[in-house]
Amino acid sequence: MSNEVLTGAQIIVRSLEQLGITDVFGLPGGAILPTYDPLMDSTKIRHILVRHEQGAGHAAEGYAAASGKLGVCIATSGPGATNLVTAIADAHMDSVPLLAITGQVNSTAIGTDAFQEADIVGITMPITKHSFLVTKVEEIAATLAEAVLLATTGRPGPVLVDIAKDAQIAKTEFSWPPKIDLPGYNLTFSKDEAAIASAVELIKSAKQPVLYVGGGIIRSGAHQELLDLAKITGAPVVTTLMARGAFPDSNPQNLGMPGMHGTVPAVTSLQKSDLLITLGARFDDRVTGHVKSFAVNAKVIHIDIDPAEIGKIKFANVAIVGDLKEVLPDLNAALRSELENKPLDISQWWSFLNGLRTRYPLGYNEPEDGKLSPQYVIKRIGEISGPEAVYAAGVGQHQMWSAQFINYERPNSWLNSGGAGTMGYAVPAAMGAKVSQPERLVWAIDGDGCFQMTNQELATCTINNIPIKVAVINNSSLGMVRQWQTLFYNSRYSNTDLNTGTDTIMVPDFVKLAEAYGALGIRVETVEEVDAAIKLAIETNDRPVVIDFIVGRDAMVWPMVPAGLSNDDVQFARDSRPIWDEGEQD
Amino acid sequence: MSQHVLSLLVEDKPGLLTRVAGLFARRGFNIESLAVGATEAPGFSRITVVVSVDGLPLEQVTKQLEKLVNVIQVVELEPDTTVERDHMLIKVATTADTKAKVLETVTLFGARVVDEASEALMVEITDETVNCDAFVKALAPFGIKELVQSGVLAMAKGSDSFSQQILGTTKAN
Numbered sequence: 001m002s003n004e005v006l007t008g009a010q011i012i013v014r015s016l017e018q019l020g021i022t023d024v025f026g027l028p029g030g031a032i033l034p035t036y037d038p039l040m041d042s043t044k045i046r047h048i049l050v051r052h053e054q055g056a057g058h059a060a061e062g063y064a065a066a067s068g069k070l071g072v073c074i075a076t077s078g079p080g081a082t083n084l085v086t087a088i089a090d091a092h093m094d095s096v097p098l099l100a101i102t103g104q105v106n107s108t109a110i111g112t113d114a115f116q117e118a119d120i121v122g123i124t125m126p127i128t129k130h131s132f133l134v135t136k137v138e139e140i141a142a143t144l145a146e147a148v149l150l151a152t153t154g155r156p157g158p159v160l161v162d163i164a165k166d167a168q169i170a171k172t173e174f175s176w177p178p179k180i181d182l183p184g185y186n187l188t189f190s191k192d193e194a195a196i197a198s199a200v201e202l203i204k205s206a207k208q209p210v211l212y213v214g215g216g217i218i219r220s221g222a223h224q225e226l227l228d229l230a231k232i233t234g235a236p237v238v239t240t241l242m243a244r245g246a247f248p249d250s251n252p253q254n255l256g257m258p259g260m261h262g263t264v265p266a267v268t269s270l271q272k273s274d275l276l277i278t279l280g281a282r283f284d285d286r287v288t289g290h291v292k293s294f295a296v297n298a299k300v301i302h303i304d305i306d307p308a309e310i311g312k313i314k315f316a317n318v319a320i321v322g323d324l325k326e327v328l329p330d331l332n333a334a335l336r337s338e339l340e341n342k343p344l345d346i347s348q349w350w351s352f353l354n355g356l357r358t359r360y361p362l363g364y365n366e367p368e369d370g371k372l373s374p375q376y377v378i379k380r381i382g383e384i385s386g387p388e389a390v391y392a393a394g395v396g397q398h399q400m401w402s403a404q405f406i407n408y409e410r411p412n413s414w415l416n417s418g419g420a421g422t423m424g425y426a427v428p429a430a431m432g433a434k435v436s437q438p439e440r441l442v443w444a445i446d447g448d449g450c451f452q453m454t455n456q457e458l459a460t461c462t463i464n465n466i467p468i469k470v471a472v473i474n475n476s477s478l479g480m481v482r483q484w485q486t487l488f489y490n491s492r493y494s495n496t497d498l499n500t501g502t503d504t505i506m507v508p509d510f511v512k513l514a515e516a517y518g519a520l521g522i523r524v525e526t527v528e529e530v531d532a533a534i535k536l537a538i539e540t541n542d543r544p545v546v547i548d549f550i551v552g553r554d555a556m557v558w559p560m561v562p563a564g565l566s567n568d569d570v571q572f573a574r575d576s577r578p579i580w581d582e583g584e585q586d
Numbered sequence: 587m588s589q590h591v592l593s594l595l596v597e598d599k600p601g602l603l604t605r606v607a608g609l610f611a612r613r614g615f616n617i618e619s620l621a622v623g624a625t626e627a628p629g630f631s632r633i634t635v636v637v638s639v640d641g642l643p644l645e646q647v648t649k650q651l652e653k654l655v656n657v658i659q660v661v662e663l664e665p666d667t668t669v670e671r672d673h674m675l676i677k678v679a680t681t682a683d684t685k686a687k688v689l690e691t692v693t694l695f696g697a698r699v700v701d702e703a704s705e706a707l708m709v710e711i712t713d714e715t716v717n718c719d720a721f722v723k724a725l726a727p728f729g730i731k732e733l734v735q736s737g738v739l740a741m742a743k744g745s746d747s748f749s750q751q752i753l754g755t756t757k758a759n
Contacts, residue, residue: 121601122601122604125601125604125605125608126608126612129655130655133600133601150655182655183597183658183753184596184597184654184655184656184657184658185655306653307649307652307653308646308649308650308652308653310649311642311645311646312646
């Protein structure tokens with residue numbers, strides 16, 4: 001049987017089709033031009049032309065994070081490829097399944113400092129799960145299949161495939177499926193019954209256990225199994241920034257988010273715990289604060305698919321390497337039979353934590369300048385839009401408020417740049433999310449700083465009928481940096497004014513900017529206007545919507561554990577620490 | 587901090603050495619020596635690397651190395667059950683007066699003369715690192731003009747083969 005003879009470019013398109021890819025985000029250029037020609041004819045793949053390659057990268061991330069599927073972005077060589085770098089680094093930190101395809105100069109020109117040549121494989125080595133340089137047409141199909149396997153299995157992550165232009169032009173026989181040859185990539189995890197038994201013993205004897213839930217639950221799709229574990233143990237649950245939505249906020253066992261801007265009950269539960277049941281979390285410094293004083297009395301059960309995460313920051317008394325979706329049912333079964341007749345006695349622990357919940361709920365003060373409170377705006381967006389919507393945030397104060405004041409009930413509903421902290425993530429990520437979840441309401445909750453980094457993708461949204469809603473929480477400054485300047489730099493505001501507020505020169509005017517991009521622009525300055533604007537945005541689906549919420553600039557994110565300090569030093573408001581006068585738990 | 591010898595079985599792919607070296611640099615681990623070469627299995631190379639780290643960071647670097655897709659296996663070789671060898675080429679200055687003494691030292695250390703010139707001898711030694719270092723010390727008074735050395739090569743004693751064990755299972759998959 002003879003196979004079809006195709007060009008490398010045709011093979012790229014056919015391979016992506018075979019791999020089930022239906023949407024890609026990209027921008028063509030010289031070294032990827034051959035591939036864009038057959039891409040034009042594909043009836044299975046929708047290509048969305050972005051305005052900047054970084055937008056393609058974050059859109060692919062948002063596409064992936066909202067759906068659990070692979071996100072794909074395409075760029076040309078040199079600057080096209082380097083413009084993807086931030087998004088690739090972002091996906092690496094947050095374990096997002098991402099395939100980045102870049103054109104490369106002709107294989108004969110590689111290494112000669114050719115026009116638009118960049119060693120993108122070398123540049124991205126530390127920020128990819130793996131990367132490939134393809135110079136032979138015969139290797140394209142197998143490499144793409146391997147790249148997709150790597151990106152989507154195990155701990156997901158970004159994989160880059162850099163394909164020389166002459167390999168895209170050359171012809172060879174195409175056959176599918178290709179032979180995958182990854183002898184160093186091990187996906188099988190042996191069942192560790194002894195470790196499960198040890199975990200059960202630790203849980204049985206725990207007096208102050210906490211389920212410390214990370215983004216791994218969402219990537220693994222193990223939220224149901226987590227619900228079971230929470231039900232069996234009755235233990236409190238904390239959901240990290242990456243895990244908002246992994247466990248319903250409406251569940252009374254959910255104490256909220258731990259960490260630098262976590263709730264007092266969540267931060268304190270970890271700090272005073274005697275057993276951290278750590279599920280797909282990695283003891284990030286924003287969660288632990290000063291590591292040596294973090295949860296000093298706690299033993300640790302650590303379940304993670306990445307063996308390198310175990311013991312990296314905190315010693316694990318029991319370590320289980322595997323996919324949470326496979327490990328948790330075993331743990332749950334073992335626990336169920338042990339705890340059926342003798343449930344955990346953690347009532348004292350709960351009364352302590354419930355006391356904290358009553359005394360230190362999340363809250364905020366109205367801004368003294370009479371402007372809108374940003375927390376109120378974000379809260380209303382969540383309440384009106386509901387848990388079926390998707391919320392993508394930028395990075396900074398508005399991100400923390402969105403994590404705190406929106407109730408998440410389902411995984412993949414909260415998208416943000418957690419590890420990398422990439423300003424500019426929100427608009428393109430929301431765009432990608434809307435492409436993968438066209439039936440859902442998708443919000444980008446952005447800051448006035450973040451929005452100015454990637455708002456060019458509004459053009460992409462308008463032209464391609466991707467009606468996202470953008471809420472700009474406009475405090476006319478780089479708010480989080482300003483907050484630190486207020487707290488730690490004697491209120492000396494070095495280079496944090498952005499002049500986007502109504503009492504400034506307003507450059508740019510976000511409403512005019514929205515209109516220039518063919519979006520509906522709405523300005524909101526009073527409480528009375530908030531709900532109507534949100535509802536109008538939700539009802540408007542023939543174009544994107546940008547709401548410019550003019551909010552008070554002195555609002556701060558509380559609670560806060562100042563960087564580098566112990567979680568014991570959590571402040572629920574400026575200079576106000578919780579009082580541990582109860583003495584019943586220590 | 588103590589020295590550890592890691593033996594890595596790797597796929598012979600472009601950029602592999604950059605990935606391994608980059609990982610050490612990125613995570614802040616110092617490489618004392620590095621030796622790379624082909625193995626008995628086509629397409630696979632062996633990297634022998636000596637690192638100075640404490641126990642816990644060593645476990646971390648091992649796990650991070652194992653995450654590299656082109657790395658098949660990482661083994662720490664224990665000194666007691668391992669043969670370790672360094673290879674050195676040394677150009678030592680000689681005069682009519684010192685030549686005999688240099689040759690005496692070479693014989694004493696089991697080294698060999700590989701090139702003879704009017705005012706120098708090139709000698710080679712293959713031995714444990716500690717003996718190589720002692721040899722260098724013994725030659726120093728005569729004047730060492732140039733010295734090159736390989737990284738440490740190491741292999742576990744006994745009849746078992748790490749690469750056969752691993753590549754055998756790999757092929758079975």
